Amino acid sequence: MLLRLRVSLPDRPGGLGQVAKALGALGADILQVTVLEREAGRAVDDFTVSWPGQISAAEARERLSAMPGVRIEGVWATKEVPGSAPDYDLLMHVASEPARGFATLVDALPSLCGAEWSLALADGAVRHASLAAPAEFHLAEPPPRAVVVDADELRLMLLPVLAQGLHVIVARAEGPVFHRAEVERAARIVDVVAKLAARA
Template sequence: MLLRLRVSLPDRPGGLGQVAKALGALGADILQVTVLEREGGRAVDDFTVSWPGPVTSSEARERLSAMPGVRVEGVWPTKEVPGSALDYDLLMHVAAEPSRGFATLVDALPGLCGAEWSLALALADGAVRHASLAAPEKFDLPEPPPRAATMGAQEMQLMLLPVVAQGLHVVVARADGPVFHRAEVERAARIVDVVAKLATRT
């Protein structure tokens, strides 16, 4: 099964290699590593791994937490195939059919962000304008933030992405994984900005 693991580790030579070695000893095949941040003497990395057999997120977390100096911030299943270019595919689809830009964006964001669902709310009345599979039919966002932000709600981690020019607010929800990292929020916000510009060309 494919898992994504978010690991905080000491930012020193050989630190990443030690984690990779430990994962290999546990039978995990590392398919991709993404460095999210390096500051304060620590690094936060996302590992996408293929793990043999059925392994629960809690089992993977327990095995990795035994490494000295390593903190496991999250372990969750992922469908994102390493090496795929989902963001480029999304932008190509939007460029080809800009009138469906936000519907296409909302459908693609769960895969791009390692999330369960996403939707676009109208700022005027809070109605759901577009929704991915598994998204709720209604969603209450009492005070949409003026800029991209994260928050927790009902055991879900949310990423909130305003699109003021379109009168929309995009919500991305993750149930199993950790809080959205600022690097994830910045990436998603850039993608939303590009889609907004392409969608206005209709």
């Protein structure tokens, strides 16, 4: 089973090694590590791990929480294949068929962002939706810039595409609130897709 773990740990020599050792002792095989931030003496890292057998997010969190000085910010299932470049694949598809740019983007964003679904809204109506996205979605006040909202049981990333009159929404039900590094990456991808789609 592939899991993503978001871990906050002391930013000191050997800190990452201790987490890797603890994960190995628990039977997890680390496939990828992404450093999201290093500030105020702490680091926040995303680990993509392969865990043999079935393990729930709650069980993984419980097992890892025993590490001193380490905080588990989120554990959730992922389909992202470590070492792949899905963002480049997405941009290649959009460059090949720019008229379908936003539909392609919305289909790809859930796997790119470790989320469950995404959609694009224009004038209050859903224009494009990925699998599992709702047919209707109400956005009370569309933001003028990329923001993160922790609403009810969903963590939302709201990405405006002002030139197109669209708002792209990405929703995560499991795992932590979107980190600013994730938001910046997604916003860049949306900007590139918007420029490619504008040429269609």
